[in-house]
Amino acid sequence: MFDKILFATTGTPxxxxxxxxxxxxxxxxxxNLLMFxxxxxxxxxxxxxxxxxxxxEVEQYDTDYISWVKEELxxxxxxxxxxxxxxxxxxxxxxxxTEILRKARQHNADLIVMxxxxxxxxxxxxxxxxxxxxxxxxxxxxxxxxxLIVSRPCTTCLWYFSNIVFGTDFSxxxxxxxxxxxxxxxxxxxxxYIFHALDMGAVLAGKVxxxxxxxxxxxxxxxxxxxxxxxxxxxxDNFQIDIWEGIPYVEILKYSRAKNADLIVMAxxxxxxxxxxxxxxxxxxxxxxxxxxxxxxxxxxxxVSG
Amino acid sequence: xxxxxxxxxxxxxxxEALHTLLADxxxxxYYAEMNALEVDRAALKATLDKTCKSRIRTWLEIxxxxxxxxxxxxxxxxxxxxxxQVPSYKIQSTLGQIVKKNGDVDNAFxxxxxxxxxxxxTCCNRCGMYCPFGIDMGVMFGYLRGLCYSQGFVxxxxxxxxxxxxxxxxxxxxxxxxxxxxxQWMAEENEEDWPGLEIPVDKxxxxxxxxxxxxxxxxxxxxxxxxxxxxxxxxxNWTVPSVGWEETSLAMFAGDxxxxxxxxxxxxxxxxRLKPKRMVVTxxxxxYRATVIEGPYWAxxxxxxxxxxxxxxxxxxxxxxxxGKLKIDPSKRIKEPVTYQDSCNYIRNxxxxxxxxxxxxxxxxxxxxxxxxxxxxxCCGGGGGMNGLGRxxxxxxxxxxxxxxxxxxxxxxxxxxxxxxxxxxxxxxEEVYHVGIRWSFLKPxxxxxxxxxxxxxxxx
Numbered sequence: 001m002f003d004k005i006l007f008a009t010t011g012t013p014x015x016x017x018x019x020x021x022x023x024x025x026x027x028x029x030x031x032n033l034l035m036f037x038x039x040x041x042x043x044x045x046x047x048x049x050x051x052x053x054x055x056x057e058v059e060q061y062d063t064d065y066i067s068w069v070k071e072e073l074x075x076x077x078x079x080x081x082x083x084x085x086x087x088x089x090x091x092x093x094x095x096x097x098t099e100i101l102r103k104a105r106q107h108n109a110d111l112i113v114m115x116x117x118x119x120x121x122x123x124x125x126x127x128x129x130x131x132x133x134x135x136x137x138x139x140x141x142x143x144x145x146x147x148l149i150v151s152r153p154c155t156t157c158l159w160y161f162s163n164i165v166f167g168t169d170f171s172x173x174x175x176x177x178x179x180x181x182x183x184x185x186x187x188x189x190x191x192x193y194i195f196h197a198l199d200m201g202a203v204l205a206g207k208v209x210x211x212x213x214x215x216x217x218x219x220x221x222x223x224x225x226x227x228x229x230x231x232x233x234x235x236x237d238n239f240q241i242d243i244w245e246g247i248p249y250v251e252i253l254k255y256s257r258a259k260n261a262d263l264i265v266m267a268x269x270x271x272x273x274x275x276x277x278x279x280x281x282x283x284x285x286x287x288x289x290x291x292x293x294x295x296x297x298x299x300x301x302x303x304v305s306g
Numbered sequence: 307x308x309x310x311x312x313x314x315x316x317x318x319x320x321x322e323a324l325h326t327l328l329a330d331x332x333x334x335x336y337y338a339e340m341n342a343l344e345v346d347r348a349a350l351k352a353t354l355d356k357t358c359k360s361r362i363r364t365w366l367e368i369x370x371x372x373x374x375x376x377x378x379x380x381x382x383x384x385x386x387x388x389x390x391q392v393p394s395y396k397i398q399s400t401l402g403q404i405v406k407k408n409g410d411v412d413n414a415f416x417x418x419x420x421x422x423x424x425x426x427x428t429c430c431n432r433c434g435m436y437c438p439f440g441i442d443m444g445v446m447f448g449y450l451r452g453l454c455y456s457q458g459f460v461x462x463x464x465x466x467x468x469x470x471x472x473x474x475x476x477x478x479x480x481x482x483x484x485x486x487x488x489x490q491w492m493a494e495e496n497e498e499d500w501p502g503l504e505i506p507v508d509k510x511x512x513x514x515x516x517x518x519x520x521x522x523x524x525x526x527x528x529x530x531x532x533x534x535x536x537x538x539x540x541x542x543n544w545t546v547p548s549v550g551w552e553e554t555s556l557a558m559f560a561g562d563x564x565x566x567x568x569x570x571x572x573x574x575x576x577x578x579r580l581k582p583k584r585m586v587v588t589x590x591x592x593x594y595r596a597t598v599i600e601g602p603y604w605a606x607x608x609x610x611x612x613x614x615x616x617x618x619x620x621x622x623x624x625x626x627x628x629x630g631k632l633k634i635d636p637s638k639r640i641k642e643p644v645t646y647q648d649s650c651n652y653i654r655n656x657x658x659x660x661x662x663x664x665x666x667x668x669x670x671x672x673x674x675x676x677x678x679x680x681x682x683x684x685c686c687g688g689g690g691g692m693n694g695l696g697r698x699x700x701x702x703x704x705x706x707x708x709x710x711x712x713x714x715x716x717x718x719x720x721x722x723x724x725x726x727x728x729x730x731x732x733x734x735x736e737e738v739y740h741v742g743i744r745w746s747f748l749k750p751x752x753x754x755x756x757x758x759x760x761x762x763x764x765x766x
Contacts, residue, residue, distance in 0.1 A: 042521070042524075042525045043521075043693070043694075043730045043733075044521060044526065044726045044727075044729045044730045044733070045521070045688060045693045045694065045726040045727035045728075045729065045730035045731070046463075046467065046477065046554075046556055046559070046691055046693055046694035046726075046727065046730075047463075047693060047694035047730070048328075048463050048466065048694060048696075049694075049696070060331050060332050062328050062329055062331060063325070063328070063329060064329065064331060093525075094524075094525050095525060095526065098525070098526070098527060098528070101495070102491065102527075105491055142495055172765075300498075
């Protein structure tokens with residue numbers, strides 16, 4: 001399932017929780033783990049220096065510097081590395097999201113694990129905050145494999161994974177997310193919650209919806225789930241379907257807490273927005289930042305079908 | 307010690323030599339060794355005899371020291387009108403002396419020459435426009451850089467840069483495989499949003515062969531994707547070559563003429579091999595100057611022209627807008643005040659000023675010209691390789707003041723800058739002086755406002 005895991009880290013505390021989950025999963029699934037760090041932003045024009053992502057300092061990009069950064073990473077993650085059988089460390093200059101996607105593609109990764117890399121992070125490199133802020137969004141959208149985003153300590157992750165919540169908006173990308181969630185559930189034997197939130201904000205658009213209308217729409221969504229997803233579960237019966245109404249990200253967060261979820265699986269296919277608005281962007285961003293369990297963003301069928 | 311291990315007269319031709327030089331952090335040992343580098347006077351004299359012809363000798367001779375060039379130089383203006391920054395002084399005290407002494411100069415003199423040729427001039431050629439005799443000091447500084455390079459007196463970064471071209475035929479370590487793989491990757495990444503999108507490699511007889519700046523595949527591959535999407539929307543029959551895709555020339559900045567020739571020859575070979583109708587290069591200024599304006603002479607092409615007609619990206623965009631291949635949604639045009647950075651290399655030195663104005667008339671509602679502008683515009687402050695030279699960083703930052711004040715005077719907060727080095731210099735001036743401006747290439751702006759024909763839209 002997860003032969004090759006790419007753990008993309010900023011090397012800062014924001015990725016501590018992600019590191020914990022990445023090493024745990026690698027251990028459990030006996031995966032080959034690649035720790036990958038993008039160390040500095042290069043210029044557009046001619047230059048041999050990069051701006052260090054963590055410190056904001058200008059550094060000469062050469063083998064010395066790369067070795068030093070790798071050494072730092074080794075120290076930072078020492079407690080995990082000493083228990084890890086196979087973990088390669090690589091560091092490179094570039095735009096973080098671009099290099100993470102390039103590496104995942106070259107490495108043929110089955111899973112990317114990363115921190116939320118949000119604008120809440122204090123990197124000291126204020127100039128690049130915009131780039132860092134959209135990082136997660138860019139990677140989640142472009143990656144061909146599932147992207148597991150961990151922003152907070154996972155309190156329910158005792159055994160990866162026992163309760164999987166799959167949130168759908170019935171988009172094409174959501175189907176890829178479903179393929180991943182169901183495949184994982186079947187392999188591990190975990191409970192699969194198929195969830196849809198009726199978006200009251202979007203549905204209402206100024207008019208008041210009667211209770212009958214709401215219920216009719218809920219029925220409609222249930223039928224859709226039964227038609228689109230259930231045939232693919234075949235004889236797997238450890239699942240449950242629920243449809244709640246409200247603001248999607250609030251409902252999915254409430255639902256996953258109620259079900260003690262240790263993994264939320266969603267698609268992240270919204271168009272990219274301006275860096276300044278990214279933090280308030282789509283449902284996924286909100287879920288990622290607030291969920292108390294890892295969130296897997298899956299948008300392409302490449303690594304999850306079959 | 308006649309020549310050092312790092313600092314010597316031998317160009318970088320192997321990966322090993324390149325890595326060795328790169329490992330010398332910031333060129334510390336390199337510059338230390340330079341203090342002991344002997345000038346090969348006989349070789350310098352021989353080069354002068356062979357290459358310093360009547361044009362340069364006449365220019366040096368007829369300069370009347372009138373000082374008309376002084377105010378044309380942004381370094382002179384930015385440095386409180388320091389007489390040592392007057393272009394005629396800068397060239398007379400360097401190349402003028404070398405010619406006068408017929409190459410009989412010493413190490414200290416050559417280091418002063420290097421610091422002048424790269425630290426006090428960006429080869430923007432603006433001074434040449436204001437000389438009553440038509441003396442082009444930019445051209446002479448280019449020539450002077452070549453003399454310095456042949457003697458080993460060249461900034462560390464540019465020795466590396468020229469070496470990159472010699473080894474990879476690109477300014478960065480991007481191999482042909484890396485390049486083709488990046489093309490495939492970008493096509494894959496965007497095929498869902500843009501059904502039918504392709505980045506055709508080595509397609510023969512295409513209408514357009516597209517060439518780039520190596521920084522794009524190396525660090526900013528989305529630039530390539532954006533170019534592909536715009537060609538796709540415009541319905542162009544285009545291709546990229548697997549070899550000969552890089553148009554830039556740090557070798558030109560370094561004065562390494564042999565590497566310059568190797569570099570452009572790779573591009574011309576691709577033209578001959580794939581027989582496209584024409585070539586379009588990405589939004590890069592010096593790449594165009596190197597490959598389209600200077601290159602044919604380096605390669606010894608008698609016509610003085612590239613094997614197929616060659617266009618800068620702004621020429622293609624202006625044409626696409628004019629002919630309706632690209633249509634702009636009027637409601638999405640840039641509403642805020644916006645200005646345009648005329649790059650020296652394709653505006654002053656190649657005459658494409660009207661293309662830029664034509665583009666702005668389609669995409670902007672409140673276009674503000676800088677003053678001066680077009681062929682009279684000042685260099686961004688980072689041209690001629692200066693952005694990347696650690697040794698002259700401070701001088702560069704002082705020089706940026708002129709561009710800063712020009713931009714501020716327009717009242718615009720957005721600067722359209724279709725040139726990699728201008729883009730960097732403007733980014734850096736914001737970083738140094740915090741004036742609250744933004745800057746952009748054309749491609750991302752166009753993609754936000756272009757009308758996508760229905761048959762090219764994705765389902766979702």
